[in-house]
Amino acid sequence: MSHDWARVRADFPLLQREVHGKPLVYFDSANTGQKPAAVIDATDAFYRSHNANVSRAVHALGNEATEAYEGARGKLARHLNVRADELVLTSGTTFAINLVAYSWALPRLQPGDAILLTRMEHHANIVPWQLVAQRTGATIKVAEISTDGVLDLDALDAAMTPGVKLLGVTHVSNVLGTINPVGEICRRARKRGITTVVDGSQALPHMAVDIPAIGCDFYALTGHKMCGPTGTGALWGRREHLAAMPPFLGGGEMISEVRFDGTTFNDPPHRFEAGTPNIAGHVGLGAAVDYLDAIGMDAIAAREQELLAHLTEEMRRIDGLRIIGNAPDKAAVVSFLLQGAHGHDLATLLDLEGVAVRSGHHCAHPLMQFYGVPATCRASLAFYNTHAEIDAFTAALRKVRKLLL
The missing domain is CATH 3.90.1150.10 (Aspartate Aminotransferase, domain 1)
Incomplete structure (x- = not known):
């Protein structure tokens, strides 16, 4: 067209x-990407006509706010070809990767394990893993690149030793623009039983992303780079991972029942969405997805x-x-x-x-x-x-x- x-x-x-x-x-x-009028208008309209908290009230405004927020989750899920109940709405990629680090990696890693990263990672896909490594005794390994900025897949293969439990890789380098073959990388990691976390911040603004085709375990993204408002984003995770992970934060929305002798947590994805979310922001992100899909x-x-x-x-x-x-x-x-x-x-x-x-x-x-x-x-x-x-x-x-x- x-x-x-x-x-x-x-x-x-x-x-x-x-x-x-x-x-x-x-x-x-x-x-950060610029915002089309459709996104600005959607955020403004929420505050002018529908502002209320989500999942907290049965009145009309509360229902409208919840429908708009969950509607944005559904739009993003369709954009990524995933199920909505596998998509945790977050403040962005940094929060999403930290969620995986503390809810998935921290309870599982131990001395002798390794986390494999690439030379071209953003700090958001380095520092959380360093903090986890310090607390668990795991180590960090680095897969190198060529001077042209291309990930050396042979070196990556060699670095996938039996002790590697997790691989963090950027889909698109924010510095070099390099588009990594994440589907092939995840396929190689999966053969070795390595869990994969893909940083998709710089991919979503530029190309169609089909998460099932990539075959990763987790995919993190940021809304404000893809024409959405700041403070928005998401983490996609395989259903079995999300169901087995403890909450990252405690508070409202992420619970099913609270007693002083114990708490029953909500099902994913709401288990990981404690507190009042950026409702208007994610409504705007839903509008951004509509805008991008229309083009x-x-x-x-x-x-x-x-x-x-x-x-x-x-x-x-x-x-x-x-x-x-x-x-x-x-x-x-x-x-x-x-x-x-x-x-x-x-x-x-x-x-x-x-x-x-x-x-x-x-x-x-x-x-x-x-x-x-x-x-x-x-x-x-x-x-x-x-x-x-x-x-x-x-x-x-x-x-x-x-x-x-």
Whole structure:
């Protein structure tokens, strides 16, 4: 299906603004995605017309709030091709991975066990496992990558020794854009009895994700990167895992009955959703799923690959510019350095030209150490970006290069 991408772009109010007197070029969608009016309106409508707590009251507003919240769970489940009762709604990927770390891994791991991670993981898929390892006596192993930013599957195989109980792997690198073959990785891990946790934060905005086809044990995702509100996300887990896991937090909603001599917990997924959730946020996430599905994830993927090809070609024309990560299969994320320019200085001067990119370590210190750099700049695109913006960005890069060199 062909799309009028200019009309799609017009759905995003923030993209119409100026920064420092110049049209905004927003190339920081890997940090957070912009929100279409449909998502903003859905969140606003909830507070204006339906605001109440979920599963706490039998009055009309309470029923409406519960239906809207559970409706969002159902929309997301269909988007991922999973059952709604296998989907725990969370504040994002960080919470989701910590849930697995403390409810699944902490009760099971012991000295002599190992947790296998890849060099390209975000801190959210490193630090929780370090904390669990410290408390259980387990160790952390690392699967390395090539200088092009490609995961070495032979090295990964070699690292899957009998002591490895869990593998954490990112679906798409937030720094390199590398799309890992998570289906094949999970297949190899499953043959060895290794439980798999996939960080899907950077995958959901860019492509269709069919969780059963991947074959993982857990899949974590963040809503705000896929056009949804901040503070939203989910954890998908195999039903047998969720049923065997103790709650991560205690409080309201996650219980069936409470007595002072003991508590009976609710069934999953509500067992893991203690307290009042971000109801309006997840209603907005449901609207984001509707919006993305209306465009079609295959169309979004094709559009972003077209933009990535243009961006990469134009950046390679700039003298002294080094692209970090050149995997043959990657999402629309480009990390780069400009010879003689500090990343923060470069990003600051680009901002004065109206261009928003991120600079820093991108919550991936081990990856920066691998490349021997303290930080990079990162341009990350979405389907609402344009070829004209890419040209404006590269023109700004050339202007900044002259100022700095």
